[in-house]
Amino acid sequence: MxxxxxxxxxxxxxxxxxxxxxxxxxxxxxxxxxxxxxxxxxxxxxxxxxxxxxxxxxxxxxxxxxxxxxxxxxxxxxxxxxxxxxxxxxxxxxxxxxxxxxxxxxxxxxxxxxxxxxxxxxxxxxxxxxxxxxxxxxxxxxxxxxxxxxxxxxxxxxxxxxxxxVPAALASPPDPVTATVITERLRLPEHYVLAVGTVEPRKGLDLLVTAMAQAQAPNLPLVVAGPAGWGGLDLAELADQAGLARDRLRVLGRVSDTELAVVLHRATVLAAPSRSEGFGLPVLEAMAAGVPVVHSDAPALVEVAGGTGTLVPTREPIALARALREVVDARGDHGAAGRRLAESITAARRRAAGFTxxxxxxxxxxxxxxxxxxxxxxxx
Structure with a gap:
């Protein structure tokens, strides 16, 4: 190989x-x-x-x-x-x-x-x-x-x-001691929107930063886990241009699998706004971890999620902001919206279990x- x-x-x-x-x-x-x-x-x-x-x-x-x-x-x-x-x-x-x-x-x-x-x-x-x-x-x-x-x-x-x-290390929650140590070392917020992937144009992170600066977005920090790739995307600079406060953006860079497990399981919602994908591993890994997913309508992400995520049109930051807000609000809802989200998370876990x-x-x-x-x- x-x-x-x-x-x-x-x-x-x-x-x-x-x-x-x-x-x-x-x-x-x-x-x-x-x-x-x-x-x-x-x-x-x-x-x-x-x-x-x-x-x-x-x-x-x-x-x-x-x-x-x-x-x-x-x-x-x-x-x-x-x-x-x-x-x-x-x-x-x-x-x-x-x-x-x-x-x-x-x-x-x-x-x-x-x-x-x-x-x-x-x-x-x-x-x-x-x-x-x-x-x-x-x-x-x-x-x-x-x-x-x-x-x-x-x-x-x-x-x-x-x-x-899905690696077993990402499907299961990390032990509490490890989680605490990594949370403190990475200075993770209590609640946050997460994006995982190489920082490059295809991943749509520029759209996500713009979306998070909108009034329709959840009032949470954005955490990005992944190394810098080609294209010279400076997320901090993009945040300044979009009007997203610096304290609402946390760029972790490259993380280990152990760190990613903690970052993923603590996330409120995963955002996957890619312009194009062949598969979309972060989406599958979030599904396995029980983290709700908001993803673009890139066909491969639609195929992988299988209807268990929240779908938004590619290149539409307002729609992305609203979808993220709806999911975040539903996570704290004890009514019909919360039940629908819980059912989607259960279905996503079940679907992800078929991918090993x-x-x-x-x-x-x-x-x-x-x-x-x-x-x-x-x-x-």
Whole structure:
């Protein structure tokens, strides 16, 4: 399994996917199979160490040279009888008698190229199209992405939908002592609106800041958990421009999983105003934690939430502000609104329980084992 994303400056959601899926694959490996992580040459590959996963094995080329080699069709095989690429960074073609599966997380390079750098959008379109043409199979996280991929990057590689999962550490409340220590260290407010994700244009955090400054918004602080990404979004500056008081914005930056568990379980409501998503892990994780979700009408978020969240149109901060206010008010309501919200939270927990990394790994193993048998049969 290529675990290169774990060594990226900002691993993001694909980094979490890589780590969680690799660990689950190792834990569910069929008899005779082992899972080894593979990375390009780095001075310190320790960030790609995953419990239960062998390696990481280091390829002879640094990242930039590896990308260039694969772009030029150099058949540098990462090793193993089967390779899983959890991002579009993958060998140009499967080795004879062996299989290659590539995960494509979204079709943003086609549908929302303005939310990526021009170079990033071009590169992703190229490598995704190549994978669709030459890999043995493509994995996507939602049916939405599968349909969009057929539209924008058709090809012979079959597409399988395999959803993400929720780590046990995020589904269950942290122990009280840990929660108290982390709450004090991060200076978390008693009640707050939470957003989780890399701070970049696609996540819609600029819209959220604008929404929270409106008179229709709940009178709560906004807490943002996630590292800074590309695009140079300065949330504090955006807050000043929108008229949101500085004491109502708390930007935590990158947090550990243990910290995220505390931040998530203490939240009053999760806001997910993304312009586009392929899946939306924070939405699923909030559902599992029993935190109500207000999300945009990005199709993948609609699919993941399954009607258990509060839906708002993308790019409409007033609608977002009102929806957040309604959810916050309902949390303290003992009447019909409170009961409806409680029912939605229960339904969300039940839906989230169907998404596990173990289930995702088992589905991926079935795909890999079947492809491997076919590949070996072709040699005979």
């Amino acid at each position: 290529l675990t290169e994303q774990l060594l990226a400056p900002v691993p993001g959601g694909t980094g979490r996917y890589t780590r969680e899926l690799a660990a689950a694959l190792a834990a569910t490996a069929p008899e005779g199979w082992t899972v080894t992580g593979v990375v390009s040459r780095h001075g310190d590959p320790s960030a790609a160490v995953i419990p239960g996963v062998a390696g990481p094995r280091v390829l002879p080329l640094p990242r930039s040279a590896l990308i260039a080699a694969w772009e030029r069709g150099v058949p540098l095989w990462p090793g193993g009888d089967a390779v899983h690429a959890p991002t579009p960074l993958a060998p140009p073609v499967a080795k004879r008698g062996r299989s290659l599966v590539v995960t494509v997380h979204d079709t943003v390079p086609w549908t929302h190229p303005d939310t990526l750098t021009p170079r990033g959008a071009n590169w992703h379109r190229k490598v995704i199209a190549r994978a669709r043409a030459r890999a043995n199979a493509i994995v996507v996280p939602t049916a939405v992405v599968a349909a969009e991929l057929d539209q924008h990057a058709p090809g012979p590689a079959p597409v399988t939908v395999i959803g993400h999962g 990394w173990t289930r995702a790994a088992e589905a991926l193993w079935r795909l890999h084992v079947d492809l491997h048998r076919s590949a070996r049969a072709e040699l005979r």
